[in-house]
Amino acid sequence: MPITANNPNRKTWIKTPTNTDFPIQNIPFGVFLTRDDVITIGTRIGDTAIDLGALHQLGYFDEIPLTDDIFLQDSLNDFISDGKKTWRLVRNRIAEIFDTENDTLKTNKEHCKIVLFTLDEIEMQLPVTVGDYTDFYSSIEHATNVGTMFRDPDNALLPNWLHIPVGYHGRSSSIIPSGIPVHRPQGQKLINGTDKPIFGPSRLVDFELEMAFITTDANHLGEPIPIDEAEDYIFGLVLFNDWSARDIQKWEYVPLGPFLAKNFASSISPWIVTLDALEPYRVAGPKPLKEQLPYLQYKGDKSFDINLEVAIQPEKAKETIVSKSNFKHMYWNMSQQLAHHTINGCPVNSGDMMGSGTISGPTPDSYGSMLELSWRGEKPVPLKDGGSRKFIEDNDTVIMRGHCEKGGVRIGFGEVSTKLLPVFKK
């Protein structure tokens, strides 16, 4: 089925700012609370939010086989379970409804009043109930930087790294949407040269610039997903800030991996941009440096050219962009990640989230964490207001943005913006 929603020449009757992340070619999915305190599934064109629950009740999706309440839910999980064919039908239909050539809704003032919202009339929620969250470690630049700093510059990559899309399980319960502030975590830390840990606030709170993809129900217990089918089970992507406390991490992570250093919060952008919308931005991935096992070998372009940036905004000051990276730098792509995750028969469900791992680029201004940007704190990162940062300070806001651009069409993710509050006090 053609993705007519992606037609680059289509224009919409909704007023859209120039250079918006959300032209009519995007049509992302999210969940929001409306001015009437109703929770609904919606989409966005320009700065207009669209209530898909209301649109469906008014009959605008009558030709698509959908249950009546599919959009009147507090998560996208059931819609995602409907599968790729349905997602495509719905996106194509939304593009039609808002096309300049179509004045059915446009001229129905009453319907418009029910269906359309300005952004300040809504409150974005978590778009899915995350069943399981997995974080990969798929940027070779990030893995090399970390290995250089903490192990051996001559053997920065561990022996398994070029063979396995290394990943580990994270915590679903602390995944939060953009806008929800996070408290500086407390925990155990070992001061260098001592052998007894102390307790207190983390002094090395960091962001990790990541993207995460969201899956549909993919397989049953025991069944692997072949790599050439993996993309059929990917609904879309969000920006992902994998908050990290480096001092807690260093003391706790051997031998079972990071735990409290990560599970205090992970922030995501609230609009899921579909894999279909990203179709025009496919690019070839990096050439494998070592031969990969057959279950990880793929055909065609499985990487995506998505520009990413991170800004730090101290309280009452202007933001400084501290990193510019790109999703295409990932050594292991999403198809490889999903094929690997299921090769042992691990079941993947609707609403599961899989993070890329920190997306560092090849140059020092493209590193995806303060750990790398400030090189363990040795090179403080200058800010516009005159200060500098080794790590994130109380009341700083960290903002991540991402967009693709080609042939005059820009598809973006909006942003994930999160303020770091001081330690929680009862």
Place this chain on the structure above:
Amino acid sequence: MPITANNPNRKTWIKTPTNTDFPIQNIPFGVFLTRDDVITIGTRIGDTAIDLGALHQLGYFDEIPLTDDIFLQDSLNDFISDGKKTWRLVRNRIAEIFDTENDTLKTNKEHCKIVLFTLDEIEMQLPVTVGDYTDFYSSIEHATNVGTMFRDPDNALLPNWLHIPVGYHGRSSSIIPSGIPVHRPQGQKLINGTDKPIFGPSRLVDFELEMAFITTDANHLGEPIPIDEAEDYIFGLVLFNDWSARDIQKWEYVPLGPFLAKNFASSISPWIVTLDALEPYRVAGPKPLKEQLPYLQYKGDKSFDINLEVAIQPEKAKETIVSKSNFKHMYWNMSQQLAHHTINGCPVNSGDMMGSGTISGPTPDSYGSMLELSWRGEKPVPLKDGGSRKFIEDNDTVIMRGHCEKGGVRIGFGEVSTKLLPVFKK
């Protein structure tokens, strides 16, 4: 509120086999499919399953504030969200209904027909929808054995182990109830002396004898749970078999921990035995070998004396008990685990599951995994039928059982029994 359900002198009008795990003092909670293909929440006395959904509809819980459909659900999550006071009221009331002194239900043949089932009329389901699953590593004997085998016998415990109840995140989607078979997983393995991994079936499939506790909604993002409140948020426990593929684990687990080696399956016993029911079996835990940070220090007895055993049953042969251990061996108790898990503000929700880690005892016949019992395969474990096992073979069934016993009352968990099938073929 007193836990009258625990009265050791109470007798029931339900016929119960001698030495049952489920006397009227137990009253565990589970979810089952009835002979009429209805899913309901229930309990069990002796070999009789009791439909709590039907019992509630018939008015037997009218004096307890419960929503009408609280037991007519496919998981216990909402009931668990109701909190400890409600769990206690319901258990106390169930004890009353089935007390020999009470003939209201007993003499109502019609009600009995609706409410009571024999075990072969029902099919046990997963008792909760697991949001997040965490696995700890809290047995000092297990951690010492693993450290001795794979690192250094003189420094078997890692430096953080006596300070931190080490834990990591596991996969919720592959948690399955007793009775569901598991396929031998495939994956990458590195043959000793080579530097290129090969792909194939795991040759070292193992069980891990664990218990897991299930929580209620405990805290909000940012808020730690104080250790002396931790038990208020623990609903109950199950037996937990944390299936492991040792060859896959060895190649993948540095630096981010086990992933595909574990997430192909974890099996649980289907009846959740409440923490209330275990109250009479509290015992003091092991003395700390090093001083613990204040947030991990507790008062009173927080360990529980639960006898555990593991049996291997080859196809068409008798089972052999290969290990006898006890939950009281855990160096870190559940209160410490939950206080640690949330000290950074990580939110814990209803239905979350936390595994103890392999529960090995001090003697070689009390080790909780084949890795330890066969000492990496060096000492095959003899079976009754004449064979022996280094690890688990295709078509073997692994059975774990657990019970407490004191003053003539036995409270048990039933069993978790899982057959290992050959590699999945499409």
